[in-house]
Amino acid sequence: MSFVRSLLGGLPRKVSFKAATASFVQAAPPSTLSLLPIGLGRRWQSSEAQAKDLDRLEKLRNIGISAHIDSGKTTCTERILYYTGRIKEIHDVRGRDGVGAKMDSMDLEREKGITIQSAATYASWGDNNINIIDTPGHVDFTIEVERALRVLDGAVMILCSVSGVQSQTITVDRQMRRYNVPRISFINKMDRAGANPFRIVDQLRQKLKLTAAAVQIPIGSEDQFSGVVDLIRWKAFYNEGDSGQDLVERDIPEDLMPLASEKRHELIEQLANVDDEIADIYLMEEVPTTEQFIDAIRRATISLKFTPVLMGSAFKNTAVQPLLNAIIDYLPNPTQVTNTALDISKGEEKVDLKPYSGSPFVGLAFKLEEGRYGQLTYMRIYQGSLKKGSFITNVKTGKKIKVPRLVRMHAADMEDVDELGAGEIGAMFGVDCASGDTFTDGTLQYTMTSMFVPEPVISLSLVPKGKESPNFSKALNRFQKEDPTFRVHVDSESKETIISGMGELHLQIYVERMKREYNVECLTGKPRVAFRETITQPAKFNYTHKKQSGGSGQYGRVVGQLEPMVRDEETGKDTAFDNRVIGGNIPTNFIPACEKGFNDALEKGPLIGHPVNGVRMVLEDGASHAVDSSELAFRIATKNAFSEAFAKARPTILEPIMNVAITAPIEFQGSVIGGLNKRKGTVVDTEIQEDYFNVTADVPLNDMFGYSTELRSATQGKGEFSMEYKDHQPVQTHVQETLIQEYKKEMAAKAK
Template sequence: MLILKCAKVFCRHPFFSNSLLEKVFSVPSVFYSTRKAGEVIEDVRRIRNIGISAHIDSGKTTLTERLLFYTGRVGEMHEVKGKDLVGAKMDFMELERQRGITIQSAATYIDWKDININIIDTPGHVDFTVEVERALRVLDGAILVLCAVGGVQSQTLTVNRQMKRYSVPCMAFINKLDRLGSNPYRVLSQIRSKLNHNAAFVQLPIGLEGQNKGLIDLIKRKAIYFKEPHGLTVVEEEVPEDMRSEMEDRRQELIEAVANVDETLGEIFLEERSPTEEEIMAAIRRTCIKRAFTPVFVGTALKNKGIQPLLDSIVEYLPNPSEVPNYCLDNSAGEDKIEKVLLNPERSYENPFVGLAFKLEAGRFGQLTYMRIYQGGMTKGDSIFNTRTGKKVKISRLVRMHADEMEEVSEVFAGDICALFGVDCASGDTFVNKGNTHLSMESMYCPDPVISMSIKPAKQQDSDNFSKGIARFTKEDPTFRVYYDVDNKETIASGMGELHLDIYAQRLEREYNTKCVLGKPKVAFRESLIQPCEYDYLHKKQSGGRGEYGRIIGAIEPLSAESNTKIEFVDETTGTNIPKQFIPAIERGMRKACEKGSLTGHKVAGIRVRLLDGGHHPVDSSEHAFMTAGEMAMKEVFADGIWNILEPVMFVEVNAPQEFQGQVMAGLTKRHAVFSGSDANEGYFSIYCEVPLNDMFGYASELRSQTQGKGEFTMEYSKYCPALPDTQEELVRQAALEREGTQDKKRKKN
């Protein structure tokens, strides 16, 4: 360890070369970087941008800590919940270290074999899924970490969908081989069946659980062992005799899986010729980049096994920025003719600069804006333009991030991930240089919040700090939304789950010294139409002052179950009965009325509004008149139509010991669960079901009592479905009581 630390210090001196360091310290030069701080990499092929994603507690942050240690970025390793109370480098927030979970995605970079690898460590909890979303939006590759015991779990499915959405090539790493009940062969089967990946082992474990000694490289036919201290000494030996037969079978399986999706290796396979190591590796790289094949690696990050070969594989198989096509939108011909333009990944100032601000964070010196550069370059002192606002911004400070530490850089190019200070923008904004404001990147997907709670400061004098904190958090996190409910006279916070809102309440207390009180959670119900309903509304006012006139005729129809969260407006008018300039006003009026439904006051969704005909007056018609007509026509449909309530349904996965299976299933049945499957492994069972979110409150404590604290569950938003009759009746009754209470208050005031 002392040798490694000394090497890291001396290697930055210009007089020390790699060969000299290896002779003096007897440490391979791949453990540290000889690149000077802020030095620019000219060759884009020497860059990898990767993310580490997985289900909760699969070992993402522990794996990242090992990657930092073996590349010399940190001098010693710390555990997520270690006894030394230091915590992992990437979990730098106090709350993260206290709870032992990752809350914010954190960026860093390492050097391995002269390749610069930018890494983003992402959270595993579904409540912070937007952190994974925006990380994968800007990355060129990813490592999908799976627990050797848990296998493919609910959040693994979510992460897989996100990778597919942005076409991110990935490798799978089966972690925690040292755990009791580990079974990587079962996990591989789940990768194929549940994730639908064409996957195969590239490595095999030598022993499992406490007997795990190392791994076998199937391509090189070598056994790899990791000796002390801390697995730094990597030794290649002959494969144990009792595993040679399995090695050859698995190697053949690997070649067949790749040959099925790669023409070059397929031809070699058909010629019945044995491919060389270089041919197999080249084929894996080609198919991995195309997302046609997923190589599967094994190891245990906690016990320091399998990390160095994984680093080699990142360099070998994941793409550099020039191998991933990235597009921007060109609207220079007008908004009606938006074209996709392929961005040039060359590291040069000759191409127009294009960068995407994908994450905001409050730093010690103001707002910190994380940016991925897609084209061209930028230097400190340059001026760039925000395509959304049109504002000009001067770059005063340019840094690269290492968790919460910064390294000053003078310039960045296409393929780099950097951070800027003093840039006022929103997450997802595109930045360009002068004359290119018609270019913009496609925005990232942000899921809608599924749970709401009332939130207020415990002390009135903390209102200013409360407002500052809320303003900052809503800007940083697009899934955390706060608004003031005029009817109920309370501030409502909406998010992805109870933990999500609880974390922000704790952050307000820690970072802004403002203790908050959270009220009862409110579910984001929706109101929807059951049967089509016609409308014919005339808005006419001619008594005093300027007259108003607007008539609209049409129909409102329910949308399909797949689109029941949307409102569609379709203009089917012909002729000039309604002048075209008034159509947007009608839509605004109808959408305004849909903000509050007639049954319970929740938003209206899942309808298609068809405008068929109408009438106007040459003098009295105006935008205001038609907007009022649209709003009142919608309220007439509220009264005449048949409406129901939609509620969010969550996909729930429960894991617990098998002896509690009956109790757990009975508890879920009481909560109106619809079961979709189950699984059993090593004394534990998994149940997959869909449950209305309104029935899931308090389930955590119930599950603990049912399973003696051994059970755990995860849930994520699935879809909106019609609410049960009992639920609908209760919501309508509560809404009626609230209206009566509001009317009583008004009477007392009068």
């Protein structure tokens, strides 16, 4: 698209892109047309359907709404749905009016006033269609944000006008960068006491290293906040009517002129750093026109060089319509985003997908839900179209599937459709697949790149209360399928069912859902931290496994060394088995058995029985017996050799370290920091904002249990905190000794 736009650069903006392209196609030589994407060229000129498709794509936006917890994402989405006519009345997020927000469709979400599952909807604004995904803010549900951003073309990052950039904002920023998602920023809660949007803009520049500038300034502040001045259109906008449904345009108030001129100049300066056209205008000391401003901000935002900052108060129904205009003006349509697939038939060669309905079908199943009528599979169509009753192929399994029912989601409601075009987000029923599966029409062997799934950091043992029912395993299987960060396994020794996840709240929610949705009440054990074991220096091994008990025995000898290994950034792996045996001392058919023995040893470390990380096993030599050697013998020999060398390699236990962010009134700063020190926390950063202070610290997860109660009592209920997994680090020596002694006692008790 940008190629065609550059060829059409001289045309005035009033000419529609479709009309301009049509005139270009008629005049262009065939050699130029061969460079155009599918959907243009001679085929396009003669096909009305393709012209319609291009027009539809130009008017489509796929966006996500992401932010730190309690920044007002769901409230903002509720207002967007109201102003676009998708809902008839506004409801309170916390469900105080007995209804609750449209996008929080689960009873649990309404009770707790938080978003647990991302919810999809779509709305129309003018001639444009917007697919919206409202994501959770709580770090425990980070996978919901991850998979939403994986399939979206743009995002709205919401910030609180008082708290600004918080811990989860930094996580969301990292996720947006991971998937190259252009974003606009919206400073919400402008009616709050202490609201200061320009301090938040500075935080975006300093903490997130973004080129950001305000495209609006507030009219009034705190409880006097009544509207915004648009620095691009050079007009003041007010919301009137019972629910702010009327957007009224007026001249800028005289007393705001100096601030408006200053901030407009700052906007031009920031844009000049990232856009050549504005740089030329700036050097000539001119002011860009509204059209030049909009085009430049759009170019810079889509190329990830700039984020425009808007402001308003969703709760007070102020300045949400200008946000909708900004979504249309500045965020990309599906043709302006490059989505890449891997062609399996050509050795996973990268292929750029063409977002046109005339192309062969490629779609990604990015989220699963158990619906009333079977599995509901959320699908992003990258190219081609998906029709009800058509046959599609799951690339991973090779299975051909008929699409029984297609729907467009509106939170928990759904609307049946016969077809979803390229660039759309919808859902299909009755198709069995896994999250992250790629579907094609069968002519292509493409697969989409997988999304990043963080490792669980906390575990609980789970026992059904009373008699075990089939619903217990049914619920656990369903939750595992829906949520890649929720894991279930049965402990081989205690035979207990262990569930693992991203935090205490994450696991609590699933236990609660089992009770409500499957009528299975469960008892949970004490939370257990996901410790890891590793080595800090290399160690050699030379181990012989011999067993003779009548008949053929067992014999296998392995020689080599264990060495510490750093995580590979590309693959994410930090364990490896390296075979360097030459001369056939270990027959090649036994090498896979040696690798299996190594993998067996990784599952349960010798120190406290937790998985082993950061180890490479190098197999250098060995010996075999013509009769007694077997796969089992070499598997056992490798496992035992690992344990022997592990003990000599200065082993250590690693514990998950959490990045904890706390906000509390300034008078409690001493007791909060004292509490962190008591929990072996390391303070990374402190910041004071008027009456409140923010502190960021790295604290071992093992020391964080019960912290919410302690913080509440230390701050008279006014403090709040959030935490996020940072990395695994070695535990202190005395803690390691205690953990090993406890593990030995546990093993001795089981042996009795």
